[in-house]
Amino acid sequence: MANKKISIKDIAKALGVSITTISFIINGKAEEKRISKEMVKKVEDYVAKVGYRPNHLAQSLRSGKSKVLVLMVEDISNSFFANIARLLEEKAFKNGYKIIYCSTENNTEKAKELIHTFKSRNVDGFIITPTAGLKNEIENLIKEDFAVILFDRWIPDLDCSHVIVENRRSSFEATQHLIENGAKKIVFITVTSDQTQMQDRLAGYLEAVKMAKMSPYVFEEPFHTSTEEFQGDQIKEYLLDHPDADALFFATNYLAFEGLHAIRKLELKIPKDVQVLAFDDHFFFSLYQPSISAIAQPLELIADKLMEGILIQLDDCGKSNSVEFKVELVNQFIQRKSTEFKV
Amino acid sequence: MANKKISIKDIAKALGVSITTISFIINGKAEEKRISKEMVKKVEDYVAKVGYRPNHLAQSLRSGKSKVLVLMVEDISNSFFANIARLLEEKAFKNGYKIIYCSTENNTEKAKELIHTFKSRNVDGFIITPTAGLKNEIENLIKEDFAVILFDRWIPDLDCSHVIVENRRSSFEATQHLIENGAKKIVFITVTSDQTQMQDRLAGYLEAVKMAKMSPYVFEEPFHTSTEEFQGDQIKEYLLDHPDADALFFATNYLAFEGLHAIRKLELKIPKDVQVLAFDDHFFFSLYQPSISAIAQPLELIADKLMEGILIQLDDCGKSNSVEFKVELVNQFIQRKSTEFKV
DNA sequence: TAATAGATTTGTATCGTTTCGAAAAACAGA
DNA sequence: TCTGTTTTTCGAAACGATACAAATCTATTA
Numbered sequence A, B: 001m002a003n004k005k006i007s008i009k010d011i012a013k014a015l016g017v018s019i020t021t022i023s024f025i026i027n028g029k030a031e032e033k034r035i036s037k038e039m040v041k042k043v044e045d046y047v048a049k050v051g052y053r054p055n056h057l058a059q060s061l062r063s064g065k066s067k068v069l070v071l072m073v074e075d076i077s078n079s080f081f082a083n084i085a086r087l088l089e090e091k092a093f094k095n096g097y098k099i100i101y102c103s104t105e106n107n108t109e110k111a112k113e114l115i116h117t118f119k120s121r122n123v124d125g126f127i128i129t130p131t132a133g134l135k136n137e138i139e140n141l142i143k144e145d146f147a148v149i150l151f152d153r154w155i156p157d158l159d160c161s162h163v164i165v166e167n168r169r170s171s172f173e174a175t176q177h178l179i180e181n182g183a184k185k186i187v188f189i190t191v192t193s194d195q196t197q198m199q200d201r202l203a204g205y206l207e208a209v210k211m212a213k214m215s216p217y218v219f220e221e222p223f224h225t226s227t228e229e230f231q232g233d234q235i236k237e238y239l240l241d242h243p244d245a246d247a248l249f250f251a252t253n254y255l256a257f258e259g260l261h262a263i264r265k266l267e268l269k270i271p272k273d274v275q276v277l278a279f280d281d282h283f284f285f286s287l288y289q290p291s292i293s294a295i296a297q298p299l300e301l302i303a304d305k306l307m308e309g310i311l312i313q314l315d316d317c318g319k320s321n322s323v324e325f326k327v328e329l330v331n332q333f334i335q336r337k338s339t340e341f342k343v
Numbered sequence C: 001t002a003a004t005a006g007a008t009t010t011g012t013a014t015c016g017t018t019t020c021g022a023a024a025a026a027c028a029g030a
Numbered sequence D: 001t002c003t004g005t006t007t008t009t010c011g012a013a014a015c016g017a018t019a020c021a022a023a024t025c026t027a028t029t030a
Helices: A008-015 A019-026 A037-050 A056-063 A079-094 A108-119 A132-143 A167-180 A196-211 A233-241 A253-265 A283-287 A299-315 B008-015 B019-026 B037-050 B056-063 B079-094 B108-119 B132-143 B167-180 B196-211 B233-241 B253-265 B283-287 B299-315
Strands: A068-073 A098-103 A125-128 A147-151 A162-165 A186-191 A217-221 A247-250 A275-279 A293-296 A326-329 A332-334 B068-073 B098-103 B125-128 B147-151 B162-165 B186-191 B217-221 B247-250 B275-279 B293-296 B326-329 B332-334
Touching: A008 A019, A008 A037, A019 A037, A056 B056, A068 A079, A068 A108, A079 A098, A079 A299, A079 B079, A079 B098, A098 B079, A098 B098, A108 A132, A125 A132, A125 A299, A132 A147, A147 A299, A162 A167, A162 A196, A162 A299, A167 A186, A167 A196, A167 A247, A167 A275, A167 A293, A167 A332, A186 A196, A186 A233, A186 A253, A217 A233, A233 A253, A247 A253, A253 A275, A253 A283, A253 B283, A283 B253, A283 B283, A299 A326, B008 B019, B008 B037, B019 B037, B068 B079, B068 B108, B079 B098, B079 B299, B108 B132, B125 B132, B125 B299, B132 B147, B147 B299, B162 B167, B162 B196, B162 B299, B167 B186, B167 B196, B167 B247, B167 B275, B167 B293, B167 B332, B186 B196, B186 B233, B186 B253, B196 B217, B217 B233, B233 B253, B247 B253, B253 B275, B253 B283, B299 B326
Parallel strands: A068 A098, A068 A125, A125 A147, A147 A162, A162 A326, A186 A217, A186 A247, A247 A275, A275 A293, B068 B098, B068 B125, B125 B147, B147 B162, B162 B326, B186 B217, B186 B247, B247 B275, B275 B293
Antiparallel strands: A293 A332, B293 B332
């Protein structure tokens, strides 16, 4: 039953024409190659009739280009990444690219393995949220002329295109906002990580606190991603040890979710007992009661810039090394009830 | 700089050995083909030294198999799908498959286009949340011996493997739960859609209401997905028209988010004024105050079964038609504060 | 020593395209 | 009719791998 897929060769045979001619016509080179009108019509009609579709695999093998990009994120089920993924996919599609995605789970070994796998599938480019351990692999990718662009974080000492946001600045300003609202003891809650975005967010906080001559309080959870259970027990313990903390600044939204659990268990009132603020907005924050202030990253813009940056490399094939595409985007601070001014 | 990728041919030349021999060794057929120990060692050493990796594209072209599966979901940024995606990707990876994903946005035309695109890339299988309009395309896929499995919903009159959940039953039981709690006027809130899962959820509700000799109240919003703004104004209007509604049953979680917005604007108390219940659990529901009861789909199991079902087809290549893999999984009802018994 | 069996290794077609260089056909002008 | 252009079409070699059939080599035996 399965009507075998027809190839260009079948068409050639059926029409008694050479393969080359068919190929030219299909690829719109009829003009250029001066193929006669009748021939073009004959072939086009037949192609339409049998519904021929070229085999992309073979094309890729021949051309060395696959029109496939890989999106390697930390965790595709995290809403930030899932949203970026959706936006990217849409934009990629418009430019004739497909996207393969995968989650690294911040596991350098897994990420390396993935990179190798995709290299051998001749993907054209990589969009990556890297871990520090990936430096060599990424350097190699660049050397081998793959298009590469990093986002969310980047790798120090590695000259590579990237799209990030103003983590430090936003964090600094948000902290100041808490201070202006009268916070005396602000705790910055983060996870153990050498990722640049986390470092920068911390740095912004520290800077603001120092400038206000306050003491910094940083609580660092062991590294984990958003997929695990949100019980917030560690944060709860920390808060019990620091009952005078009057503001919590979460380095990322999933930490905030844990924190809200903790706050609820301790029956603290927001913002009366503690102000709450988080990096990475989430629809959840506008619905929670009270609503939670957050620093929103410009998702659409991030996706736009990523696509722009990688297309530059893909288009001028080969000379990618010469291109510097390093973008740092502005975030938006969204004030909600959780950081309302205390009288 | 870009050290050209080396091919099997380069190795053969460098070692003065035939291509075939190299291929045998690389593919672990050395034993079977009685290649001498020394030869094997020589080749393996060289392969390791130069870090040769076979070109999957070429392999696929030759074998007709690409070890790539496509996951076509309604919207990858929806947490339900994003979670399934992550789980699937992981399982696929373990079985040597990669996953390409894409969002159909419930747009039949876009979906058709995607299917064609992927066909010509020789993907091995499709995992799809279909729209009704996709019937022909899917029939063709099956005829052409692609592995195909549907999930979340299925297509009536189409004999195709699928993994779904007991929508009707869970909906029925959840409605009964509301009734037992004393609800007198339960509104079922859904979106316009001919998708089977939505129909079944509605059917379960209607059945329970009828059995209790109550009147059904169904509010149907125009179709939309979770990515849009959650303002819930339409639901708010409906509730204003039906001030005596004392329980809301949302057909899916993003509708519940809209509903919660509406409820907040109307300053209704949950569960005192209205009980709230939703299909599709979300971490949000356990954190919201009060926490929201929900019907949780078994994500991990769904992903497991999908993988199992598609592997069956992939493994016995060709005879896929003969296999019947239709699974209906049990959901878990999670009772929380939003449907606590009223005295 | 030649024949034979078994152990190793190799040549070549193939998957479906693209593309280069060349061939064939058509048309002029002489 | 012949030569020279211009049009049009084609053959064959890649791309990188696999798999069939066949060739080569090494012992062993008659």
